[in-house]
Amino acid sequence: MEKGIVIDREAKYIGVYIPARNKIFTGIPRKKVLKKTKIYAGDYVLGEILDNENFSIEEIETRKNLLKRPSVANVDNAIIVQAFKMPPFDSLLLDNLLVVYEYFAVEPVIVFNKVDLLNQKEKNQLENIVNIYKDAGYKVHKISALNNEGIEDLTKYLKNSISIVAGQSGVGKSSIVSKLTGKQLETKEVSKKTERGRHTTTGVRLYKFGENSFIADTPGFSKIDALTFMDKREVPKYFREFSRYSCKFPDCMHTVEPDCKVKKAVKNKEISCNRYKNYLKIINADLGLLSGICD
Ligand SMILES: Nc1nc2c(ncn2[C@@H]2O[C@H](COP(=O)(O)OP(=O)(O)OP(=O)(O)O)[C@@H](O)[C@H]2O)c(=O)[nH]1
Numbered sequence: 001m002e003k004g005i006v007i008d009r010e011a012k013y014i015g016v017y018i019p020a021r022n023k024i025f026t027g028i029p030r031k032k033v034l035k036k037t038k039i040y041a042g043d044y045v046l047g048e049i050l051d052n053e054n055f056s057i058e059e060i061e062t063r064k065n066l067l068k069r070p071s072v073a074n075v076d077n078a079i080i081v082q083a084f085k086m087p088p089f090d091s092l093l094l095d096n097l098l099v100v101y102e103y104f105a106v107e108p109v110i111v112f113n114k115v116d117l118l119n120q121k122e123k124n125q126l127e128n129i130v131n132i133y134k135d136a137g138y139k140v141h142k143i144s145a146l147n148n149e150g151i152e153d154l155t156k157y158l159k160n161s162i163s164i165v166a167g168q169s170g171v172g173k174s175s176i177v178s179k180l181t182g183k184q185l186e187t188k189e190v191s192k193k194t195e196r197g198r199h200t201t202t203g204v205r206l207y208k209f210g211e212n213s214f215i216a217d218t219p220g221f222s223k224i225d226a227l228t229f230m231d232k233r234e235v236p237k238y239f240r241e242f243s244r245y246s247c248k249f250p251d252c253m254h255t256v257e258p259d260c261k262v263k264k265a266v267k268n269k270e271i272s273c274n275r276y277k278n279y280l281k282i283i284n285a286d287l288g289l290l291s292g293i294c295d
């Protein structure tokens, strides 16, 4: 059987890219496949090439994850885009996105775009922020989609993977996708009216680029509140640097518990005060907890 990846999913149409042929076929799922599951962009499929255009889908490989917005399976990377200015860096949004994508088993990649706008002082300030996230255990790229800085490195980093871009309006998501793939990000509504006047969900496509890399044509979250998806007790494990510490209580929320190693680390400046503050905001804890720790 031949292996392919679903790269186009719109209404009934299933576009399957077969790497061995470097060509897109129309996927025709067997009934037994459809009985088991729907088919999503990002699905790895096995089947037979029927003719020049058609590919019969016999099997769908087990997904490692399935995002809803956009509807893409097997997403390896969430490229979380931020700018230092225009728009200003939103650390609370970034920290929320880091938590949520990790919860969905997607590896977050932080991308600071628009570095061309920064003077030396701002570059230094950005560097401090970058170091906080690198020290916390995240991958960080600094780029300028405008003048191509860092695009090649980012392309290399994303090889052999499926990615989506996320981040608030204006940070440069479309510009980045366009630099990576030569194609535009869709800014379509979640649902659009078809010619018959029915509302249907619009499709999702994956653009191929670089070395066997794919990126969704639809962006992910532009604002998010982690507690929409999970209980607050789950949040601490998605703050990567927190998990290096073993508190007295294994289920420590790092708020009012005695002998909390995370709070101690914040006080010792091993953990960033701003990260800890955002953590408290995300779990809706009392910010009064910061007094005596972050001054
Ligand atoms: N100076 C500078 N401007 C940039 C850069 N990347 C994007 N821009 C500009 O920033 C603005 C927003 O870029 P987009 O790519 O549309 O941002 P977006 O995140 O897709 O925005 P939404 O579609 O609103 O979600 C545009 O005017 C871009 O030309 C960059 O690296 N440097």
Ligand SMILES: [Zn+2]
Pocket (backbone or CB within 6 Å): 247, 248, 252, 253, 254, 255, 257, 259, 260, 261, 262, 263
């Ligand atoms: Zn603790």
